[in-house]
Amino acid sequence: MRTALYPGSFDPLTNGHLDVIERAVRLFDRVIVAVAHNDAKVPLFSVDERMALVRDALPPGSGRIEVASFGGLLVEFAREQGASAVIRGLRAISDFEFEFQMALMNRKLEPAVETLFLMPREEYIYVSSRIVKEIARLGGDVSAFLPPAVAVALHKKLERDRR
Numbered sequence: 770m771r772t773a774l775y776p777g778s779f780d781p782l783t784n785g786h787l788d789v790i791e792r793a794v795r796l797f798d799r800v801i802v803a804v805a806h807n808d809a810k811v812p813l814f815s816v817d818e819r820m821a822l823v824r825d826a827l828p829p830g831s832g833r834i835e836v837a838s839f840g841g842l843l844v845e846f847a848r849e850q851g852a853s854a855v856i857r858g859l860r861a862i863s864d865f866e867f868e869f870q871m872a873l874m875n876r877k878l879e880p881a882v883e884t885l886f887l888m889p890r891e892e893y894i895y896v897s898s899r900i901v902k903e904i905a906r907l908g909g910d911v912s913a914f915l916p917p918a919v920a921v922a923l924h925k926k927l928e929r930d931r932r
């Protein structure tokens with residue numbers, strides 16, 4: 770059984786992430802969406818909220834997709850889960866430098882885990898959680914970029930933060 774890990778902050782999940790998940794599950798028997806406890810970033814949503822939003826957005830019958838969270842090293846978690854691959858979405862050349870560095874460092878740490886880059890549909894190439902949050906904060910419409918439940922949750926969260 771081939772397992773892939775799809776790690777990220779997912780703060781929050783976008784349609785671009787979902788697109789990558791759908792592509793990954795066509796290639797692997799089991800895909801684990803791994804939500805990072807990322808100390809370097811202050812997230813808008815808690816890990817539990819981010820995991821719940823991913824779960825809610827998965828299409829029915831996604832039995833081969835699991836949602837988990839991890840702290841610590843990505844390659845350690847990959848090893849624990851028996852994952853042979855790490856999936857990362859690659860949107861633009863600007864992503865490349867960081868992704869390249871991370872892939873090679875992870876390979877150095879754990880040669881048995883391969884990093885695979887998947888490109889989302891063109892319409893999601895410019896979508897990122899960061900930019901979507903910024904647009905939403907400034908009152909823009911982000912519904913085209915997010916699963917409906919995520920758009921609602923983001924709206925509520927920003928409303929609460931404004932009070």
Ligand code: PNS
Nearest residue numbers: 776777778779805841842843871874875
């Ligand atoms: O969605 P993001 O924020 O681009 O995801 C980055 C993430 C969480 C995948 C990356 O920061 C990570 O793997 N963190 C875990 C700690 C780790 O293993 N760091 C070394 C990577 S070379």
